[in-house]
Amino acid sequence: MTFEPVIGLEVHVQLKTASKLFCRCPTAFGADPNSQICPICAGHPGVLPFLNKRAVELLVQAALGLGCTITPRSVFSRKQYFYPDLPKAYQISQYDLPLATGGTLEIAASDGTSKTIRIHRIHLEEDAGKLLHAIGNRELDHSLVDLNRAGIPLAECVSEPDMHTPEEAYSYLTNLKAIFQYLGISDCDMEKGSLRCDANISLRPAGHTQLGTKAEVKNLNSFKAVKEALHHEIKRQTEVLNTQGRVVQETRLWDETCGVTQSMRSKEEAHDYRYFPEPDLVPIELKTDFLSKIKASLPELPTAKKARFIQAYKLSDYDATVLVGDRLLAEYFEQAVSKAGAEVAKPMCNWITTELLGRLNAAGRPIADSPVSAEHLAQLVALVQKGTISGKTAKDVFGEMFETRQAPAAIVKSKGLVQVGDEPTITRWCDEAIAEMPHAVQEYKGGKERAIGSLVGLVMKKSQGKANPQMVNRILLKKLVP
């Protein structure tokens, strides 16, 4: 039987605040264990949580960026369970009245068109601590708890089950991350745990509308892992359905090394979180002026920017997509174009997406860390545009710029790379070439047009690559075909 996969994603993103959600402890990453804790986030008796306004603002930014409706009166709830990383034995989260509901996100569908994925809700909650079971390679016979993460503000964004392939899930995550980065609400760094994703996946017979039994997949440490784990789950669930007819609802962990998902030891009892309204925190009621202030401060988001790039700079859909995929890359492009002029937008885009990204990726550096500044790249493109250097020379100069951070003009000057464009000098080199390669001249005159290539090559060699190639071509032709 053919099955259709149905996928929904839960994304936890760390909101970029200086202090924790309910206490004034710092949120810096990589601090010494338990160096950023206090009686509040350590869950001591008698303490009271005090809400961080910035976390609410950042979540509202994310929600408005995704077109969500902000709940007029939103409430915190206690989610209760016992686990050593949760010192209070309850997590302050939101249950029936989340801050935001009902948004949308555009993604690239598997058939190449775009598709709208509905966002179910976004709510605010605190993170738990971290457990250590080993130190280095040494397995411990007990566990250690680090509460630095406990109480860090998280936005949990839950999608509707609107995705049908692992590639759509990948596109959803990429676009969601791009929006969060544009808004500056989070670092979205999966390696540092500031963005985490769990995937829900079920299969149903193609054409059916009723949902099948789902598995929740955890331990997904990269977008690539999400894609691979979903491919694996589709294969596994298809086999289960074809042989046993029924999938068990359970949580499964992705094992990156083996490329399989494994059932988490099933709990003896179903989760019973006994949510109830958090009595220590009053509701959040967001008024129109609060919301309109945030709305007015929202930056241009990827979809709008892409449309503008295509319109204003005559870029292809593909080029614009690559540039807006990263806010800093888009800003780099616009900064460079503003210096060099909109007429060089296309060559500028080529320089950025091939030469610059090529070298940055090879060096494993982000655009923010580019040794070639937008201003220097603009200068380089201008030098080619004015005919001061040839396109070929420009690539060498670029390599030098990437290595030394120097301005292109300085490199061109110190290496004597200025393109030679004066007629008498080039004519002299052409005469020499014709005299030195009578064979090529004969071939060309005999109808073998390609033979002119060797003559051009010789002139370029004589000029050490600095002769203007268009001029060389023109002068040679004039001489060979009088």
Add this chain to the structure above:
Amino acid sequence: MKITKKDVEHVARLARLALSEDEKARYTAPLESILEYIDKLNKVDTAHVPPTSHVLPMSNVWREDQAEPNRLGSQTDILKNAPEAEGPFFKVKKVIE
């Protein structure tokens, strides 16, 4: 609503309470009377009463985002209150998912 011994065991397990057989039997009747009272409340017409999430008529009690390390005590003070610690960590029984 009838409360069985199994219900008492379930609620005790959720609260991590170890009850003796005697206690399990003893808690059945009080839990049942609590639920009976709730049943009574459920009969009241609340169609036009908004659910109470907080008893105070207040909202938006929040603070500015400013970090103040060690404002309420140092790491040492906090670890001192832990039943067990090891170096800078809280120490607990081994837990593996």
